[in-house]
Amino acid sequence: MTRNSLRPERPTSSVHKPVFRRYRTFLALVLGLISFCCVGTLLVGLGFYSHLTSDLPSVEALQHYNPPVVSRLYTSDDQLMAELAYERRIYVPITAVPDKVKRAFIAAEDQNFYNHKGIDPMAIARAALTDVFARHGKRPLGASTITQQVAKVMLLNNNNLTLTRKAREALLAMRIEEALSKERILEIYLNGIYLGAGAYGVEAAAQSYFNKSLDQLDDAEAAMLGALPKSPTKYNPFLHPDTALWRRNWVLDRMHETGVISASAAEAAKQEPLIPQKRRRSGPLPTTEWFSEEVRRQLITQYGSDQALQGGLDVHTSLDPYLQQVSTHALQNGLMAYDRRYSGWRGAIQHLDTIKDWSAQLNKLTPPRGMLTEWRLAVVLTQAPVTVGWNEYKTPKTASLRAADITWSRRAHPLRPGDVILIEPAADGSVALKQIPQVQGATVTIDAHSGRVLALVGGWSFKQSQFNRATQALRQPGSSFKPLVYLAAMEKGISPSETFKDSPISFGDWHPKNYEHNNWGPTTLHDALRESRNLVTIRVAAYLGMAAVGDLAVKAGMVDSMPPYLPAALGAVETTVLKEASAYAAIANGGHVVKPTLVDYIQSPQGNILWRREGFSLNAPEGGLPQLTDQRPVLASPQSAYQIVTMMRDVIKRGTGFRAGIGITQPIGGKTGTSQDFRDAWFAGFSPDIVTVVWAGFDTPRSLGRNETGSRVSAPIWNTIMKAALSKLPQREFPAPEGITLARYNTGRIVAVDAFKNDQTPGASVPLHGFGAGTQSLTASDTGADMIPDSEEDMEIYSNNNAAPSSSSGYDTSNSTVSHSDSSSNSDIGVGGLY
The missing domain is CATH 3.40.710.10 (DD-peptidase/beta-lactamase superfamily)
Structure with missing residues (x-):
């Protein structure tokens, strides 16, 4: 056998070599493209991440978070006289928030709050499927956790529904979870969220909707508050009672499903009527407006608008509410006495062409500025004797005008049917003719x-x-x-x-x-x-x-x-x-x-004395008795x-x-x-x-x-x-x-x-x-x-x-x-x- 006979035979076809090379080239191109895409995607991702995090707010601000809090003015006997604020917010530590209130919000907004790390993947997936298969072009269903809402409201302050904002919100939420405890996150959320009716935070909302403090709420009322974050206007019980009732009952069901309340308690709460109660008073205590405004002006001068209106100051004033009320009425009566004696009756406010359906016509009129709260708009119905009609809380009423007032008005501008006047109903059933003094x-x-x-x-x-x-x-x-x-x-x-x-x-x-x-x-x-x-x-x-x-x-x-x-x-x-x-x-x-001075002393939200009125000082010399020094100039x-x-x-x-x-x-x-x-x-x-x-x-x-x-x-x-x-x-x-x-x-x-x-x-x-x-x-x-x-x-x-x-x-x-x-x-x- 010769050497040549032992060598393998070369392929007889010239086609095999080019095919192999083509496959190898294609594979290299595919692998290169994949590598390029991966590298490109990585670079884009890194760039996008860098863009998201480049100006991302620091979470450290939340660690020392002090929300804007209403400042309060008190009378000398500690009655609440007025509140000063850009927005009405009453801060409540998490330890003072009842468990039913906390659980109502968690059940409605973030059932896995205590388990996730800032974002809830299951909620996101559930919302995505719902958006794709059930929403049909409607606004996408939200899946934001409570932590994400804190990030959005407290740090991002942006309500634009975009992918970038949602991504930044998620990143911030995860950072917040690393920096703060769950209870601290919930405290910030419950005190910072807007709940409609001008109320920020759960305590202000409890007062605005039910005229109660948080610790006085029952299960149904707590659920109503928990229903509000979704849409404070849509579910406002004053504006939309039926929609609010449906949402409240939905929250009660969620509270039962998460074990907050029993099935019987949930059912009993759902049977309770939804009857919101407005706060008894909005604005300064009656008759204290000038005093309150003067204190507000002085606070702004001393501390600036931000601290005065959202620094949570407790301002204890010298106002005697009884004497203030007496002074207000004494001045008003004195000015009316002069006006009646010297100026005389100046005539009707306006005139109605017809007194048919006078009650409805009166309801459409705007009371003149300066009209006292105990006065009423009225219309003259008959001239002899002079009878007038007015609305008392939507109920039409009529009465005779006092004889002395008829005589007073007759001297200059006799009353005639259709004249719109101001009257004050009296206990004896008659009414007194009134006019706003010019003095x-x-x-x-x-x-x-x-x-x-x-x-x-x-x-x-x-x-x-x-x-x-x-x-x-x-x-x-x-x-x-x-x-x-x-x-x-x-x-x-x-x-x-x-x-x-x-x-x-x-x-x-x-x-x-x-x-x-x-x-x-x-x-x-x-x-x-x-x-x-x-x-x-x-x-x-x-x-x-x-x-x-x-x-x-x-x-x-x-x-x-x-x-x-x-x-x-x-x-x-x-x-x-x-x-x-x-x-x-x-x-x-x-x-x-x-x-x-109008103010006795001012306290910070922590109870520290920031300012106190001076006049006398107490000195205690060593080895001697305390001495009171009069610091008033002579x-x-x-x-x-x-x-x-x-x-x-x-x-x-x-x-x-x-x-x-x-x-x-x-x-x-x-x-x-x-x-x-x-x-x-x-x-x-x-x-x-x-x-x-x-x-x-x-x-x-x-x-x-x-x-x-x-x-x-x-x-x-x-x-x-x-x-x-x-x-x-x-x-x-x-x-x-x-x-x-x-x-x-x-x-x-x-x-x-x-x-x-x-x-x-x-x-x-x-x-x-x-x-x-x-x-x-x-x-x-x-x-x-x-x-x-x-x-x-x-x-x-x-x-x-x-x-x-x-x-x-x-x-x-x-x-x-x-x-x-x-x-x-x-x-x-x-x-x-x-x-």
């Missing part, structure tokens, strides 16, 4: 020793106008400024029995007069203050020098700055009701300046303040303020005030413990009418408020300080009792030497007499150039104010303060 007013009551504001009313109706006339309106105080002039005199050692001339005096074009246009000759300071004698006050101010009067007025807080002109001594300056109350407190409390000596108190008591007892004292047996003092042309009517007064100031006037200054003085318009309002305030306090006298002697003497007009210092002779009038004294003329430039402006316009130019705007710091009552002075060119400034 406005304000009143403030403060604690004389601490400055705590006990009541504050800024006008006729907060709904009509939110402008706060107690803190924002700058008005001329008229003669209610005079006690500060006399206090400055007491500080200079002048006694109440000192006499000054009550006789005509002129300065260029300025010719001041007394209100009565008569003159008494030599007059004691006691009589001059009691009867508000302008000419004596001018001479006293000139004798002291306007610098001394102005310094005392600024220090007392009556004004921010004061022109050195004699008309200012008669009240030709501008102040607010609250500032005047502060100044009068310094007289009542023995000479200490107080800073009006305005005047206790002796001088007591002398003014004694004189002002006679203002009410026998002077211009007699209407203020009717029916009050406790010791009180006060002063009337009426500005130029009867534009402002004041009464300011005090007891040993409290100060009340009342103002009335038009927003755009114009005359209240001749003889419409502080005594006639404002003193009766003050009387009503002080009766209520004093009824809660023990009766006590103004404490007489050391170095004071009370003496009875004849003033030349009455027998008076005044207070005299040790170096003063009771009842004596010591000849004074200097400008303004009884025997000398007023010509010296150092009194300010040579700088008296020729017109009221000049006074206002000076005032506008020199008055510093108020600013708010901490929780005092400083405020931006609005001047309501009305300039009149070439007009005589007249008497400045009248009465």
Whole structure:
């Protein structure tokens, strides 16, 4: 056998080699393509993942999550007065959430909450199959877990239904599960979710839908809350009761299936009717709106809007709710009395062409702003006698108008059928005719020793106008400024029995007069203050020098700055009701300046004291007894303040303020005030413990009418408020300080009792030497007499150039104010303060 015969034979066909090569090439191409696709997919996936996670929020924010929480204002007796918030949310720790509430939400939203790691694959698959085979183009069925909802609401804040958002949501959910416990996740969810009706979180929702706290809910109510996350509007029981009932029962079934409640309990809960109950009150406690708004404004000034409105602050105020209610009604009644007496009946609000179906027509009308809650819109049905019809909670009612109101209306605009009017139903079955006054007013009551504001009313109706006339309106105080002039005199050692001339005096074009246009000759300071004698006050101010009067007025807080002109001594300056109350407190409390405050203290959500009102400090020296230190600035000596108190008591007892004292047996003092042309009517007064100031006037200054003085318009309002305030306090006298002697003497007009210092002779009038004294003329430039402006316009130019705007710091009552002075060119400034 040869070597060649042993070799294998070569293929005879040339076809085999190219076929093999083709398969190998194809396989290489396929494998290369697959590898490319895998690498490409991996790169795309990594890129997509990088895109998803590049700006993904940090989960760390949730570890220290503090949701926006409503801030609450409380009255002095801890009644909830108002809530401040961008959104209504009441935070509740998970330990305080009842188990039935937690389980209701879990059963409805995420039955596997305690088992998954952020996403629920089974729920996703179930939702996907349902979307493909059963939804037919409807919005895709959701499969978000509670953790995913937390990620969406708290971190992503995005409701766009896209693949990218869902992927980011899932990634975040898994990260959240790694960082937080299940209970912490559930706590964030239950406090952060929006549940409709303006409620964020389960506690706010429980109050909004059932007027209950969480711990008061039964199974059916808990299930109703659990039904809301799916669609807070669609399942709102107020808006869609049938749909809400179906969804509630569905949640009860889920609660049974997950073992939260038994079958019998679920069935019993499903049989309960769904009757939502609105919160008893939405908005500030009635009559406290101005007080609440002033506190809100101060909180924002001090802390900024975010912390004030969503920082969960507990703000404990000084407001006395009883006194606030009395003050509101007293002011309203006083303004109505003036309006009825002076303005008369102004006619119907509008007129209906036909009184057929009058009840339905009334329901379509919008009540006028300023209409009180106890009033009703009514229509005149017959003219003789006058009968009216109105709707009382959808029930038509009719009654006769009171005879006195018929007479009142007949004088100017007789009522006729179809007239739409305002009425107030009475208990005896009749109705009283009402109209919204055009005049406005304000009143403030403060604690004389601490400055705590006990009541504050800024006008006729907060709904009509939110402008706060107690803190924002700058008005001329008229003669209610005079006690500060006399206090400055007491500080200079002048006694109440000192006499000054009550006789005509002129300065260029300025010719001041007394209100009565008569003159008494030599007059004691006691009589001059009691009867508000302008000419004596001018001479006293000139004798002291306007610098001394102005310094005392600024220090007392009556004004921010004061022109050195004699008309200012008669009240030709501008102040607010609250500032005047502060100044009068310094007289009542023995000479200490107080800073009006509306807030006692503020707590953080954790209960820490953030701010507290100051006034006194307690020091405990080593080895000694604790000592209480009075930190209030001193305005005047206790002796001088007591002398003014004694004189002002006679203002009410026998002077211009007699209407203020009717029916009050406790010791009180006060002063009337009426500005130029009867534009402002004041009464300011005090007891040993409290100060009340009342103002009335038009927003755009114009005359209240001749003889419409502080005594006639404002003193009766003050009387009503002080009766209520004093009824809660023990009766006590103004404490007489050391170095004071009370003496009875004849003033030349009455027998008076005044207070005299040790170096003063009771009842004596010591000849004074200097400008303004009884025997000398007023010509010296150092009194300010040579700088008296020729017109009221000049006074206002000076005032506008020199008055510093108020600013708010901490929780005092400083405020931006609005001047309501009305300039009149070439007009005589007249008497400045009248009465």
